[in-house]
Amino acid sequence: MCPERNAVNVELALESLHFLRHWKFARTLATDPVVRGVSMDARPPTIWKHLCWMWRWSRWPWGKEYAAWVVVLGQPTKQLPRPAGIVRVGWTPELGAYEVHIALMRWARGQGIGTRVLSRIAEVAEQSGARPLVAQIKNGNPGSMRAFERAGFTPVWFSDGIAQLEYGAHGPRSWDGFRGMEN
Numbered sequence: 001m002c003p004e005r006n007a008v009n010v011e012l013a014l015e016s017l018h019f020l021r022h023w024k025f026a027r028t029l030a031t032d033p034v035v036r037g038v039s040m041d042a043r044p045p046t047i048w049k050h051l052c053w054m055w056r057w058s059r060w061p062w063g064k065e066y067a068a069w070v071v072v073l074g075q076p077t078k079q080l081p082r083p084a085g086i087v088r089v090g091w092t093p094e095l096g097a098y099e100v101h102i103a104l105m106r107w108a109r110g111q112g113i114g115t116r117v118l119s120r121i122a123e124v125a126e127q128s129g130a131r132p133l134v135a136q137i138k139n140g141n142p143g144s145m146r147a148f149e150r151a152g153f154t155p156v157w158f159s160d161g162i163a164q165l166e167y168g169a170h171g172p173r174s175w176d177g178f179r180g181m182e183n
Ligand SMILES: CC(C)(COP(=O)(O)OP(=O)(O)OC[C@H]1O[C@@H](n2cnc3c(N)ncnc32)[C@H](O)[C@@H]1OP(=O)(O)O)[C@@H](O)C(=O)NCCC(=O)NCCS
Pocket: 034, 035, 038, 085, 102, 103, 104, 105, 108, 109, 110, 111, 112, 113, 114, 115, 116, 136, 137, 138, 141, 142, 143, 144, 146, 147, 150
């Protein structure tokens, strides 16, 4: 598959994650080696684990504790809309915050799509009162750091190789942890 050349002009829609319609696509994304590498759990999910994951994330409409969407790219002149990734927001009690997760298919990366999706999610979250909105990024994922920052997230702490970013925050609460953080 070829990457879109000018993704900035590609139409982008967010479609609610649907258990039956999206489980295969979600599995392809979940088993992508890059996606596993940047996840907190690097092991590829078993089919059973994946189905439980799908059940959890496709069940609840926005306004409850979890919401997930498939990023769909439209190519007005050529092809049918095509799923390009998944973005999720869920209440994480340990963080006391709503946490955003995003993963795009390999062919969709590096074209500004992640930044656009995250900006849109942050807007929806803001309107829905889902605050604070945070993301955790493992060390060594500069593309993700940059996309979140471009969308208005700011690093607020860093610990054990993980940076936490918060939407609309005014800067790091502690600079110490950022020493040695490789961007
Ligand atoms: C992380 C991810 C969502 C970012 O989305 P994206 O569409 O690829 O990112 P963008 O194209 O919007 O890029 C945002 C910025 O990061 C930069 N960037 C992208 N990839 C980069 C890389 N590998 N190294 C350095 N900078 C990079 C871009 O140049 C851009 O900067 P600019 O606006 O100054 O030009 C996407 O790459 C992805 O799904 N990666 C795999 C899964 C993942 O890492 N998920 C996040 C886990 S926290």
